[in-house]
Amino acid sequence: xxxxxxxxxxxxxxxxxxxxxxxxxxxxxxxxxxxxxxxxxxxxxxxxxxxxxxxxxxxxxxxxxxxxxxxxxxxxxxxxxxxxxxxxxxxxxxxxxxxxxxxxxxxxxxxxxxxxxxxxxxxxxxxxxxxxxxxxxxxxxxxxxxxxxxxxxxxxxxxxxxxxxxxxxxxxxxxxxxxxxxxxxxxxxxxxxxxxx
Numbered sequence: 001x002x003x004x005x006x007x008x009x010x011x012x013x014x015x016x017x018x019x020x021x022x023x024x025x026x027x028x029x030x031x032x033x034x035x036x037x038x039x040x041x042x043x044x045x046x047x048x049x050x051x052x053x054x055x056x057x058x059x060x061x062x063x064x065x066x067x068x069x070x071x072x073x074x075x076x077x078x079x080x081x082x083x084x085x086x087x088x089x090x091x092x093x094x095x096x097x098x099x100x101x102x103x104x105x106x107x108x109x110x111x112x113x114x115x116x117x118x119x120x121x122x123x124x125x126x127x128x129x130x131x132x133x134x135x136x137x138x139x140x141x142x143x144x145x146x147x148x149x150x151x152x153x154x155x156x157x158x159x160x161x162x163x164x165x166x167x168x169x170x171x172x173x174x175x176x177x178x179x180x181x182x183x184x185x186x187x188x189x190x191x192x193x194x195x196x197x
Contacts, residue, residue, distance in 0.1 A: 008128030013173030
């Protein structure tokens with residue numbers, strides 16, 4: 001089975017591309033969805049210990065957590081040290097299950113794949129990217145986002161150019177949805193060739 005990591009900077013279309021992989025019948029895993037599940041379960045007491053008052057009715061309140069991190073941005077690393085191993089564990093379980101079910105290709109979407117130094121067993125890396133002005137516009141349209149928050153996020157991520165340099169395949173999401181899907185389909189065809197499909 002070909003193990004593929006899908007990554008890219010914030011607001012570069014990872015979710016759209018991952019959805020296209022799934023539409024094309026490829027097994028997919030989203031780290032963002034895993035975090036949502038963890039925040040409603042296993043990770044909640046751990047987060048509450050780090051940031052008291054951020055868990056409501058047994059689940060992490062993302063707004064409260066975001067506010068707590070905004071107040072102490074230097075502590076984001078503490079949160080990542082708790083969450084990333086749990087996300088990695090779920091990703092590994094997903095890969096093993098996909099292979100057991102006979103999948104030829106499995107894709108895990110990991111936003112901080114390069115930055116976290118996580119030891120995933122990956123064969124190919126696909127990177128989404130877009131024009132920086134478009135990226136900034138997309139980010140600032142999100143609820144609760146600000147210039148300062150964007151700067152903090154980008155300061156913790158490799159540059160788009162560096163991610164593209166490290167990729168096996170890149171998908172430019174700067175254009176229309178049709179263009180993005182066409183680039184994704186081209187990457188899927190290339191990945192299938194990698195496994196002889």
